[in-house]
Amino acid sequence: MKKGWKKKKIVLFLSLIVTFCFITSFIFVSFVQAEKLNLKGPLFEESVKPHPVDPQSFEGKIIEAIKKVSPAVVSISTERTVSVPGIGFGPPFEDFDEFFRRFFEEFPQREFKQRGLGSGMIINKDGYILTNEHVIHGVDRDKITVTLSNNKSYKAKIVGTDVESDIAVLKIEGEGEFPHVVLGNSGNLQVGEWVIALGNPFGFALSELNKKYEPTVTVGVISATGRAIQAGGEGGERRIYADLIQTDASINPGNSGGPLINIYGEVIGINTAILSPTGGSVGIGFAIPINKAKVLLQSLVKYGEIKWPWIGIYMQELTPELAKKFGVEKGVLVADVVPSSPAEKAGIKPGDVIQEVNDTPVNTPLDLREAVLKTKIGEKIKLTVVREGRKIEIELYTAPKPEKIVEARGELEEKLLGVKVSEITPELRQRYDIGEKERGVVITEVFRGGPA
Structure with a gap:
C-alpha cells in the first residue's frame, strides 16, 4: 500500500517538474525571440476571452438570420453533354480536324461532358427547390445533384422551368422532411x-479541402x-x-x-x-x-411551365437616326412581324412605331415587353401606332407564346437596306453560274429610291 502511494508521489512530482520546465522554456523562448527581434516584451498579446453576441443587437440579428436560413440553402451540381465538330485527334494533330472539315460535308461530332454549379433554396418540407432557370438550362436531367448543409447529397429532378422569368423548380429525390426557407x-x-x-460561389463549399458544406x-x-x-x-x-x-x-x-x-x-x-x-x-x-x-x-x-401572353413582333430600339427616318420622337420600332401571329392578324407592319399600350406610353422594347407580359392570354389590348407619319389605333388579342416561332420575313431590314436577298439555292447557282464553294446570299431585287 505504501509502495503504491510512494510511486504515485514520484509520478506527481515528475509531472510537476515537466510542466514547470515546459512553462519556463516557453517563457524563455518568448523572451529570446523578443530579444532577437529587439522587442521590449513578448512578440504579441492575445485574448482568449469570449465575447457573446447580444441576440437583440444588429450583429445578433444577422447571425440569427443566417443560422435560420443556411440549412435550407443547397449547392446544385449539373452535367451536360456538349457536341462539337471534330474527330478529336488531339495535340499535335489538331490540324487534321480542319482538314477533314474542309473535305467532308458530314463531319463527325465529338461529345464531352461539361459540369456546372449553382445554388438554390428548399421552399418546403417535401424538398421542392427554387433556383434560376439558367442554372439547369440544357443540362442532362438525370445528372442533377444537390448537396445540403449536413453534407448529404441527393439526386434532384426538374419539376418546372421558365426561361422568360429565369425561374425553375426542382424536387429532391429523397425521403423525410427537409429544412426550408420562409418567403x-x-x-x-x-x-x-x-x-x-447566401450560396455556393465558385463551388468553394464543395471543395475536398472543406470538411463540411456551409453556404458562403x-x-x-x-x-x-x-x-x-x-x-x-x-x-x-x-x-x-x-x-x-x-x-x-x-x-x-x-x-x-x-x-x-x-x-x-x-x-x-x-x-x-x-x-x-x-x-x-x-x-x-x-x-x-x-x-x-x-x-x-x-x-x-x-x-411544369408558364404560358406567357404574346403578340408576335420583333422590336428594335428607336435610335436618333431611326427616329428621324420615321418622323417620330419616341416609341418602339417594329422590326418584323411573325407570320400568323396576333400582330400580323391585327395588321401590324414592319416599320410601325408603337408608342402606347392601353394608353400607357412605351419608350423602349423593355417597356413594351413588360406591358404585354402584364396582360392575360386572350386579353384585348390597344396599341397606339405611328405609321408613315399618321397616328392610328390597333386592337389585338394576345395569344400563348408558342414553343417554336416561325421565322420572320425580314421585311423591314430589306426596306432599310433597299434590297431583297435570297439564300443560294441549286437553281440560283445554275442560273447565275455560282461556284459550289461560293457562300453568301443573292440580291434578287433592288427597291427603286432605296439606299442601294
Whole structure:
C-alpha cells in the first residue's frame, strides 16, 4: 500500500517538474525571440476571452438570420453533354480536324461532358427547390445533384422551368422532411435596407479541402430597386430582366439561384446576375424579387411551365437616326412581324412605331415587353401606332407564346437596306453560274429610291 502511494508521489512530482520546465522554456523562448527581434516584451498579446453576441443587437440579428436560413440553402451540381465538330485527334494533330472539315460535308461530332454549379433554396418540407432557370438550362436531367448543409447529397429532378422569368423548380429525390426557407415580401423594400446573400460561389463549399458544406455568406444593402438589365444566356442569346433588386452584397458565379434575405431571415430575392468587367463581384449584383417568383410557383409545380401572353413582333430600339427616318420622337420600332401571329392578324407592319399600350406610353422594347407580359392570354389590348407619319389605333388579342416561332420575313431590314436577298439555292447557282464553294446570299431585287 505504501509502495503504491510512494510511486504515485514520484509520478506527481515528475509531472510537476515537466510542466514547470515546459512553462519556463516557453517563457524563455518568448523572451529570446523578443530579444532577437529587439522587442521590449513578448512578440504579441492575445485574448482568449469570449465575447457573446447580444441576440437583440444588429450583429445578433444577422447571425440569427443566417443560422435560420443556411440549412435550407443547397449547392446544385449539373452535367451536360456538349457536341462539337471534330474527330478529336488531339495535340499535335489538331490540324487534321480542319482538314477533314474542309473535305467532308458530314463531319463527325465529338461529345464531352461539361459540369456546372449553382445554388438554390428548399421552399418546403417535401424538398421542392427554387433556383434560376439558367442554372439547369440544357443540362442532362438525370445528372442533377444537390448537396445540403449536413453534407448529404441527393439526386434532384426538374419539376418546372421558365426561361422568360429565369425561374425553375426542382424536387429532391429523397425521403423525410427537409429544412426550408420562409418567403418574405419584396413589395416594400427600401434602398439602404440590409440584406444577406447566401450560396455556393465558385463551388468553394464543395471543395475536398472543406470538411463540411456551409453556404458562403455576404452582407450588403439594397442599392436600388426596379433595375433592368440584359445578360448573356446559352447559345449567345440575350436574357432581358426587369424590376430587379440591386445590391452590393457580393454575388459571384455559383451564387445564382441562392437566396437574398433580410435581417429577419426571410427570402426577399433570388440571386441572379452581376455586372462586372472581370467576371467576379464588383459590388453590383441583381436578384429577382421573391414576389415575382411566388406568383409563378404554383403553375410551375402544377404544369411544369408558364404560358406567357404574346403578340408576335420583333422590336428594335428607336435610335436618333431611326427616329428621324420615321418622323417620330419616341416609341418602339417594329422590326418584323411573325407570320400568323396576333400582330400580323391585327395588321401590324414592319416599320410601325408603337408608342402606347392601353394608353400607357412605351419608350423602349423593355417597356413594351413588360406591358404585354402584364396582360392575360386572350386579353384585348390597344396599341397606339405611328405609321408613315399618321397616328392610328390597333386592337389585338394576345395569344400563348408558342414553343417554336416561325421565322420572320425580314421585311423591314430589306426596306432599310433597299434590297431583297435570297439564300443560294441549286437553281440560283445554275442560273447565275455560282461556284459550289461560293457562300453568301443573292440580291434578287433592288427597291427603286432605296439606299442601294
